[in-house]
Amino acid sequence: MIAGFLAVGVVTVSSAGPVRRLSDALALARPGDTVIVTAGRYVEAGTVRVDRPVTIIGRGRPVIVGRGDHTLLLITAAAVAVTGLVIEHVLPISTEDRAGIRLEGATGCRLEDNDIRDTYFGIYGAKVSDCRIEGNRVTGPARREQASGNAIQFWSSDRLTISGNRVTGHRDGIYLEFVTASVLSDNQSVANRRYGLHFMSSHGCTYRRNRFQHNGAGVAVMYTRDVTMEGNEFLDNRGQAAYGLLLKDISDGAIRDNRFRRNTTALYLEGANRLEVTGNRFEGNGWAVRLLANSVGNRFENNLFTGNAFDVATNSRSASSTFSGNYWDQYRGFDRNRDGRGDVPHRPVRLFSLVVEQNDPALILLRSLFVDLLDQAERVLPILTPETLTDLAPLMEPPR
Amino acid sequence: MTSFRRVLSSQLRNVIRSRWMVGHALLLLAVTILLLRFGGSGERALLSLVNLVLLLVPLVSVVFGTLYVYNAREFIELLLAQPVGRGSVYLGLFGGLALPQTVALWIGVGGPLVLQTVAEPAVVRPLVMLLAVGTCLTLVFTAFALCVAVLVEERARGFGAALLVWLGCTVVYDGLILLLLTTFRDYPLETPVLILTFLNPVDLARVVLLLTFDVALLMGYTGSVFSDLFGGGLGIVIAFGTLLVCAAIPLAAGFRWFGRKDF
Numbered sequence: 001m002i003a004g005f006l007a008v009g010v011v012t013v014s015s016a017g018p019v020r021r022l023s024d025a026l027a028l029a030r031p032g033d034t035v036i037v038t039a040g041r042y043v044e045a046g047t048v049r050v051d052r053p054v055t056i057i058g059r060g061r062p063v064i065v066g067r068g069d070h071t072l073l074l075i076t077a078a079a080v081a082v083t084g085l086v087i088e089h090v091l092p093i094s095t096e097d098r099a100g101i102r103l104e105g106a107t108g109c110r111l112e113d114n115d116i117r118d119t120y121f122g123i124y125g126a127k128v129s130d131c132r133i134e135g136n137r138v139t140g141p142a143r144r145e146q147a148s149g150n151a152i153q154f155w156s157s158d159r160l161t162i163s164g165n166r167v168t169g170h171r172d173g174i175y176l177e178f179v180t181a182s183v184l185s186d187n188q189s190v191a192n193r194r195y196g197l198h199f200m201s202s203h204g205c206t207y208r209r210n211r212f213q214h215n216g217a218g219v220a221v222m223y224t225r226d227v228t229m230e231g232n233e234f235l236d237n238r239g240q241a242a243y244g245l246l247l248k249d250i251s252d253g254a255i256r257d258n259r260f261r262r263n264t265t266a267l268y269l270e271g272a273n274r275l276e277v278t279g280n281r282f283e284g285n286g287w288a289v290r291l292l293a294n295s296v297g298n299r300f301e302n303n304l305f306t307g308n309a310f311d312v313a314t315n316s317r318s319a320s321s322t323f324s325g326n327y328w329d330q331y332r333g334f335d336r337n338r339d340g341r342g343d344v345p346h347r348p349v350r351l352f353s354l355v356v357e358q359n360d361p362a363l364i365l366l367r368s369l370f371v372d373l374l375d376q377a378e379r380v381l382p383i384l385t386p387e388t389l390t391d392l393a394p395l396m397e398p399p400r
Numbered sequence: 401m402t403s404f405r406r407v408l409s410s411q412l413r414n415v416i417r418s419r420w421m422v423g424h425a426l427l428l429l430a431v432t433i434l435l436l437r438f439g440g441s442g443e444r445a446l447l448s449l450v451n452l453v454l455l456l457v458p459l460v461s462v463v464f465g466t467l468y469v470y471n472a473r474e475f476i477e478l479l480l481a482q483p484v485g486r487g488s489v490y491l492g493l494f495g496g497l498a499l500p501q502t503v504a505l506w507i508g509v510g511g512p513l514v515l516q517t518v519a520e521p522a523v524v525r526p527l528v529m530l531l532a533v534g535t536c537l538t539l540v541f542t543a544f545a546l547c548v549a550v551l552v553e554e555r556a557r558g559f560g561a562a563l564l565v566w567l568g569c570t571v572v573y574d575g576l577i578l579l580l581l582t583t584f585r586d587y588p589l590e591t592p593v594l595i596l597t598f599l600n601p602v603d604l605a606r607v608v609l610l611l612t613f614d615v616a617l618l619m620g621y622t623g624s625v626f627s628d629l630f631g632g633g634l635g636i637v638i639a640f641g642t643l644l645v646c647a648a649i650p651l652a653a654g655f656r657w658f659g660r661k662d663f
Contacts, residue, residue: 307444329444355578361590362581364597367447367606369455370574 013062014038022056022064023048037062037085050075050082058084061115065089072119073101081110090119092147099124099149100138103131111136121149122170128157133165140169145193145216150175158182168192173215176202185209195220196237207232212244218263220246227253237263244285247272254278260285266308269295278302279399287313287353296320304398305329305348309366312348312389315357319389323348327395341393349385351378404488407479411496414475415468421500424460428452428508436516446526449509450609453534454602457505458541459566465497465545466562470555477663490546490658494651498542505534529612533605536643540601541566543650550657569602577603594629598639601646608639 011025011033019025021042025035031052039060047070050056054077061084066072068091073082087100099121103109109131116122122138125131138151151167153175154160160182167173173189176182176199185208189196196212197219199205206228212219218237221227227250234244244263245255251273258280260266266285267277272295281304282288288308289300293316300321305311306329325341326348333344352371356363365371378385415421431452435445469476472493479489513527544565552558577596581589597603629635 307447355582359581359585361593362578364593364607365574365578366610367450367454368570368574368603369451370571370578373571 009033010036012036012038013042015040015042026050026052026054029054037064041065043067044072047071047074050080051077053077053079055081056083056085057081058086058114061086063088069093069098071098071100071102075101075103075106075109078106079108080106081112082114083110083112084114086115086117087119088117090121092120092143092149097121097124097149097153102126103128106131110134115139116151119149121153122151122167123153124150125154125157125160128154128160130159131157132161133163134161135164136166138165138167138170140171140192142169142191142193145171148193150198151189151192153177154179154182161185162187166190172196172198173212175199176205178202180204182206183208187211188213190214192216197221199224203227206230211235212237215242217241218243218246220248221250222248224249225251225253228256229254229258230256232258234258234260234263234266236261239264243268246270247275250275255280259283260288265290268292269298271295273297275299276301280304281306282311283307286310289313291319291321292316293318293320298322299324301325302395302399303327306398310350310353310356313353313357314349314386314389317384317386319386321389323389323391325393325395326391327398328391331394333394335396340396342396345390345392346394347379347382347385347390349389350375351385354384403484404492407484407488407492408495411472411492412499414472415496415500418468420464420468421504424464424501425504425508428456428504429511431456432509432512436512446523446530447613449513449530450606450613453505453509453530453537454606454609455570457501457534457537458569458602461497461501461538461541462545462548462562462566463559464501465542466549466558467555468497469493469546469549470558480663486659487655490655494542494546497545498539501538501542502535505538506531509534526612529609532640533608533643536640536647537601537605539647540643540650543647543654547650547654547657550654550661569600573600573603598642601643604639604643604646608636608643611636 009032011019011029013019013022013025013035021044022037023044026048029035034055034057037058039062041063043065045067050073063086064072065088068089072087072090090098090100100116100119101111101123103125105127107129111123111133113135116136116138118141123133133152140148140151148171150172151170152162152165156178158180160179163185166188168190170192171194173192173196174187179202182205187210189212191214193216195217196215200222202224204226209231211233213235215237219234220243237244242264244260244266246268249271254276256278260280261283263285265287266282268290270292275298277298278301284307287310288305289312291312291314298321300323303326305326311328311330328346328348331342331346333342333346335342351374432449435448476489510531513523517523517527545562548558548561548565552561577593581593597607
């Protein structure tokens with residue numbers, strides 16, 4: 001026992017020493033102490049409660065394993081830090097949200113560089129504020145959608161920083177509900193069953209340089225205002241209901257400098273209002289932008305559209321969003337005054353996209369000469385495509 | 401067999417000497433290089449090449465093939481006066497036409513693309529598909545050309561018929577499918593449309609190339625029949641098999657007519 005207190009304020013957990021389990025160490029630790037867990041495999045019979053402000057440091061990647069029927073680490077205190085742990089084995093259950101690490105009412109916490117494997121929910125937070133979740137790897141067992149939880153989920157929380165995490169094999173990679181004023185950056189959300197990122201009513205959050213790839217349904221975000229998305233990558237989200245980025249009832253935000261590649265539908269806007277969509281690259285998607293008629297007042301500027309089957313599709317003849325100064329690889333105009341802007345407006349909505357919208361099997365005629373001829377005729381003499389949806393000053397050269 | 405080989409080699413020499421094939425190969429080469437150089441991004445250039453293979457290759461095959469047979473008529477008559485079987489002459493003609501065109505395609509489209517592939521290995525699969533589809537289309541439309549030339553006595557009308565075959569396959573057929581789709585839009589048309597697509601070699605080739613270039617888009621296609629068929633590799637195998645059948649049918653029909661024709 002005495003050996004554990006040799007260094008003041010430090011409790012060491014090791015499989016050979018006096019303190020052999022993390023839960024025992026936490027019972028001994030006083031507020032402000034540091035708990036060092038040395039390399040080894042520690043089996044915990046129940047939830048490990050962190051109810052006082054301590055710093056838990058894993059040395060040599062110790063593994064904390066549970067029996068499977070309980071949350072592993074439950075943090076309820078303020079200013080707790082957990083770094084370098086490997087958290088393993090939480091089985092799915094539909095009646096409670098069991099997690100690898102669960103935060104309840106915690107403030108000022110820091111979860112850093114942990115590996116969370118084979119859990120139902122990875123990191124779950126409720127009523128949390130000012131926490132940093134950085135550089136963790138949450139790897140799920142890739143169960144079917146109903147039997148897996150979300151890798152990182154927060155509910156009713158404020159001012160979080162979630163960055164540099166890698167989440168995979170869960171239902172949703174990152175799920176936020178009623179989370180405000182938070183920043184998510186440099187995360188990688190790959191191969192999750194449902195959404196790479198999913199949030200609802202999470203106002204004023206910023207998303208930067210994240211990568212969302214190969215997720216079952218891409219990224220879907222809803223009922224939120226003041227969203228900023230910059231420099232993210234939305235890649236390879238394919239399927240009938242898969243979207244690079246689906247925006248439903250999102251208003252007053254900015255979608256800037258993102259990259260959309262090889263998605264079935266890259267950007268889908270339903271009830272999305274007053275968004276500023278600028279500097280994005282849409283490359284090789286099926287539909288680059290699907291703009292529903294109930295989306296009003298969005299501005300599309302300086303975007304690049306190349307190699308998409310359909311650049312813009314819409315379900316109405318009247319458009320209330322504006323396109324200006326984008327680069328379209330399908331633009332066939334000229335620039336006589338050499339100002340870098342085409343002199344003839346570009347109509348990005350193809351007649352064929354309207355046909356497909358109403359008559360799905362017609363998609364099989366894509367890239368047929370006949371369809372191309374129809375599109376050309378419609379471009380010369382627009383009858384069916386939305387007249388107002390035009391880019392009046394299309395770029396002649398792709399933006400850098 | 402030896403007579404077939406002799407006919408084939410003389411035809412090959414003839415076709416290559418006619419400079420048409422050299423011109424064709426050079427045209428393909430020039431267009432491909434231009435597209436790769438100035439066609440914007442790699443994806444965009446490849447998509448333009450799809451159109452080249454789907455439209456230009458059949459056009460040249462059917463028109464050149466038809467005209468060649470008309471030009472070679474006297475030579476054919478001369479050959480038939482010799483103790484040479486009609487089968488050998490017919491197949492020699494077909495081989496003599498199809499082979500140089502295939503080589504022209506491989507040099508013209510394949511050559512620059514191989515160079516591109518060195519820099520960008522992701523192009524390998526599209527490249528193989530493009531060349532395979534182009535080769536199949538060459539066979540199909542050369543067979544069509546022989547049919548037309550055998551059936552239609554007059555040269556000008558034969559030329560017109562060859563153009564009609566091309567126009568029918570590339571434009572009119574798709575127009576009819578679209579008409580069908582819009583007329584009967586309330587009915588489930590996925591299967592019928594898929595079957596119709598399989599009956600037209602150009603459409604079939606287009607679908608195979610779509611699967612190579614627009615997979616992302618086609619995953620959004622609600623027709624389960626389609627994704628079931630083409631989800632795995634089986635669809636591609638069936639498609640290529642069908643393309644070869646598409647070549648075999650006119651080839652066999654032309655052979656039958658050629659055998660009976662009174663020169």
